[in-house]
Amino acid sequence: MSQPPHDGRGAWLGFSLKGQRYAVSLASVREVIRPGDITPVPGAPDDVLGIVNLRGQIVPVLDGRRRFGLDSGIDEDAEDARRVIVFDDSGGVVGMRIDVIGDMLTFEAGDVALPPPGRAERRDDPVSGVITRDDGFIALVDVQKLCRT
Numbered sequence: 279m280s281q282p283p284h285d286g287r288g289a290w291l292g293f294s295l296k297g298q299r300y301a302v303s304l305a306s307v308r309e310v311i312r313p314g315d316i317t318p319v320p321g322a323p324d325d326v327l328g329i330v331n332l333r334g335q336i337v338p339v340l341d342g343r344r345r346f347g348l349d350s351g352i353d354e355d356a357e358d359a360r361r362v363i364v365f366d367d368s369g370g371v372v373g374m375r376i377d378v379i380g381d382m383l384t385f386e387a388g389d390v391a392l393p394p395p396g397r398a399e400r401r402d403d404p405v406s407g408v409i410t411r412d413d414g415f416i417a418l419v420d421v422q423k424l425c426r427t
Contacts, residue, residue: 291303293361293380310362311361311362314362332373339375389409390407406419
C-alpha cells in the first residue's frame with residue numbers, strides 16, 4: 279500500500295461542508311472571501327456555481343458540496359458563515375464555496391493515512407489522505423484535483 283502524498287510540512291487550512299471536515303495546504307490558498315455575487319454561467323458543469331469578479335480578475339467558483347458529492351441544499355442558518363476559498367492552481371485562480379472556515383492545522387507525515395477503503399473510487403477524487411483528531415477525521419484535499427474546471 280502506498281503512502282499519501284503529504285509530508286506534513288507547512289500549515290493547512292481547515293473547512294467544513296455539511297458537517298464533514300476537510301483541509302487544504304495553506305500554500306495553495308490565495309485568500310478567503312465572502313461569497314458576494316456569483317454570476318451563473320450557462321452550460322457550466324453542475325459543480326460550478328459561476329464566476330466572480332475579484333479585483334478585475336474573473337474567477338470560476340465551484341460548489342464545494344457538489345464537488346465532494348454532498349447534498350447541495352442551502353442551510354439558511356449557516357448562510358452567514360459561508361466563504362469562498364480562492365486557490366492559486368498552477369497559474370490559474372479558482373474559488374470554492376464552503377460552509378464554514380476552520381482552524382489552521384499542522385501535522386507530521388506519520389499522522390497521514392490513506393483514504394478509507396470502501397469509498398467510491400473516482401479518478402479525480404480530490405481526497406488524498408486523512409488525519410485523525412480527538413473529535414474525528416479530517417480529509418486532506420489535493421488542490422490540483424479539486425480545481426479542475
